[in-house]
Amino acid sequence: MTALLLSAAPLMPLLMLAALAMPALRARVLSLLWLAPLPALACAVLAGDGEPFIVYDRVRLTLVLDRPSALLLGAAALLWCAASVYVRAYTDRDGLLRFAAWWLATMAGSMGVFVAGDLVGFYFFFAMASLPAWGLVIHDRTPRAWGAGATYLLLTVFGEAALLAGFALLAAFTPGDSFAIADVLPALATAPLRDLAIAFLVIGFGLKAGLVPLHVWLPLAHPAAPMPASAVLSGAIIKAGIIGLIRFLPLEVTPANWGDALTVLGFVTAFWGVTIGVTQRNPKTVLAYSSVSQMGVVVAAIGMGLAHGIGTTPVSAAFYATHHVLAKGALFLAVGVAALAGGPVRWLVLGPALVLALGFGGMPFTGGWLAKEAVKAELGEGLVGTLSALSAGGSTLLMLHFTRRLAAAVAADPAARPPAGMLLPWLGMAAAALILPWVLFPGVWSDVLTLAALTKAAWPVMIGALVLALLVRWGDRLPDVPEGDIIHLARRMIRAAGPVGRALGRVEEVLRAWPAAGLALLVLTCALGIVMMAS
Numbered sequence: 001m002t003a004l005l006l007s008a009a010p011l012m013p014l015l016m017l018a019a020l021a022m023p024a025l026r027a028r029v030l031s032l033l034w035l036a037p038l039p040a041l042a043c044a045v046l047a048g049d050g051e052p053f054i055v056y057d058r059v060r061l062t063l064v065l066d067r068p069s070a071l072l073l074g075a076a077a078l079l080w081c082a083a084s085v086y087v088r089a090y091t092d093r094d095g096l097l098r099f100a101a102w103w104l105a106t107m108a109g110s111m112g113v114f115v116a117g118d119l120v121g122f123y124f125f126f127a128m129a130s131l132p133a134w135g136l137v138i139h140d141r142t143p144r145a146w147g148a149g150a151t152y153l154l155l156t157v158f159g160e161a162a163l164l165a166g167f168a169l170l171a172a173f174t175p176g177d178s179f180a181i182a183d184v185l186p187a188l189a190t191a192p193l194r195d196l197a198i199a200f201l202v203i204g205f206g207l208k209a210g211l212v213p214l215h216v217w218l219p220l221a222h223p224a225a226p227m228p229a230s231a232v233l234s235g236a237i238i239k240a241g242i243i244g245l246i247r248f249l250p251l252e253v254t255p256a257n258w259g260d261a262l263t264v265l266g267f268v269t270a271f272w273g274v275t276i277g278v279t280q281r282n283p284k285t286v287l288a289y290s291s292v293s294q295m296g297v298v299v300a301a302i303g304m305g306l307a308h309g310i311g312t313t314p315v316s317a318a319f320y321a322t323h324h325v326l327a328k329g330a331l332f333l334a335v336g337v338a339a340l341a342g343g344p345v346r347w348l349v350l351g352p353a354l355v356l357a358l359g360f361g362g363m364p365f366t367g368g369w370l371a372k373e374a375v376k377a378e379l380g381e382g383l384v385g386t387l388s389a390l391s392a393g394g395s396t397l398l399m400l401h402f403t404r405r406l407a408a409a410v411a412a413d414p415a416a417r418p419p420a421g422m423l424l425p426w427l428g429m430a431a432a433a434l435i436l437p438w439v440l441f442p443g444v445w446s447d448v449l450t451l452a453a454l455t456k457a458a459w460p461v462m463i464g465a466l467v468l469a470l471l472v473r474w475g476d477r478l479p480d481v482p483e484g485d486i487i488h489l490a491r492r493m494i495r496a497a498g499p500v501g502r503a504l505g506r507v508e509e510v511l512r513a514w515p516a517a518g519l520a521l522l523v524l525t526c527a528l529g530i531v532m533m534a535s
Contacts, residue, residue, distance in 0.1 A: 089421025235329025259306025266300025361396030396464025
């Protein structure tokens, strides 16, 4: 049963993708997109911490699911399921087939990355979760979408190259023939190029997770992509970077100084996301910068766990990220619903959205509060505790700013009503974000349900709300920071560099073509796996 579930998680979307090529099955597949993630959801519930399934014994190609992966896989599958229902009501009939092809390919990678237990499989699924998403970003075919897609693809190829270099070093360090992650990582502790390998891994996974300064693809891609694509990009796809950091930087082999570096990088990212996010007016862009900030907090927690030898960090960090999958995915769906909700119906959007928004600041009794309690061992004391509290206040400010922008985007027509295919997935995901953290919480309830803990969680939320009043009063004086922030400065510097700038500009133009970059890298990945197995 475990082997079947582990295999079906990434295989079901691929089978449905293949069925799209058959005209007789095409209409049925398009109407049943929501079925594709269900095996992954069943896998997360029934196959957690089970025995690994060996796909190819000679080099130990395996599928496996541990507790952190199960948390993230289950939440991601739930979001993919809700967003797949949303797709049918949101996407026009003419573009649905094209969208579904990219959708299912990306979904397969997103599911597979959580169950891959070896270097070859992980890299393949990581690339599949990243590269086909380009088709989702450019789906609308507007100049904005093409520009965002080019930047996304350029940075994705850069990240894939860094990850490939890191994996090549890991394979070179391993004395035997095994490519299983469990067999490869022990050799990293004493490897002569250990720090170089870790640096490549941090670049590859950090780019996917949106760490500064490699975060710029998020605020460009999310606003350009259709609403359901934005939901899974921010909710599920960036978690490929988080599970990569958790799985490939275990406590036993990662030096403590790398934990310190990740902590600093995480907090820089957390505060950067808030600082730039409050200058934005598009609610989807605000949410993108909020994702940057929240992933910074997760990485800071991972860093503190590595620096101080906290063995529970993988589960705690995964739980924090799981809440983000549910709540952030839901809020992206809410943006699309709000544009079609007028009159009293708008409160079916604004009410739950406000509660979820305050949860990101840690408001007591929300899922976000439990998420912050889960990482209290990592981020609860000393200077790091103060920075964590300030970031919670900043998240409150940013998310209340989002709710203001969301309220401004509701339909002007009081009679406007969103279709059930959009409203119900939004409400379902909002309910999941509020309820499931209480079911999955990995902490000790007696440490959480105390007056001291509730008070400590409440004051950053109140400070964030007070700062919002200043933002409302002086918001017009804030600088108008373009989406993507530092990438615009980088582009000006490249153009000023003359021949180098023109050469890099031509590279970006080439990367606009999927066959020249995405397909080539996928073929390279497949070829690499075949060569590894043959040798």
